[in-house]
Amino acid sequence: MMWWNVPGMSGWGFAIMSIWTVLFAALVIVGLVAAARILRAPADRLPQARPTPEDLLGERFARGEIDEQEYRQSLETVRSVRRSGIEA
Template sequence: MVVRPGMSGWGYALMTVSMVLFWALIILGVIALVRYLARGDRSGDQAAAPRATPEQVLAERFARGEIDEQDYLRRRDQLR
């Protein structure tokens, strides 16, 4: 084995540990970036979707059968 001046066993060990830490940080950074971008897409879809107006919510309830026609007409008139 050839021993070079200035590089001992500790030098090789430190170089190995630092290389493992370097690649671990790179991999964790990529994972964090992917998760951030995936989360941003979902929140962007919700923000871009327009909110339903009270009349639309009332019409949806009527369409689902939660309220009858008289109740729908009475509440719609109150909203207007």
């Protein structure tokens, strides 16, 4: 190698330079990953859409928690409340 005999640069100098290069590259990578997580975090924390009362009744009916008569009665009650403009 042509530049191995640079004055003042010993084997330890090359070793330290190599270690600092690897550490700097690792620092850049960690910084980029941290920046990506910070920029992406608000999108992950958006509130989820709340299920409607009809959806909740449908899930309870599908699980067998309520029978068909109770489902239809509750569904009609929910729809009549919504038509009258009363918010629960």
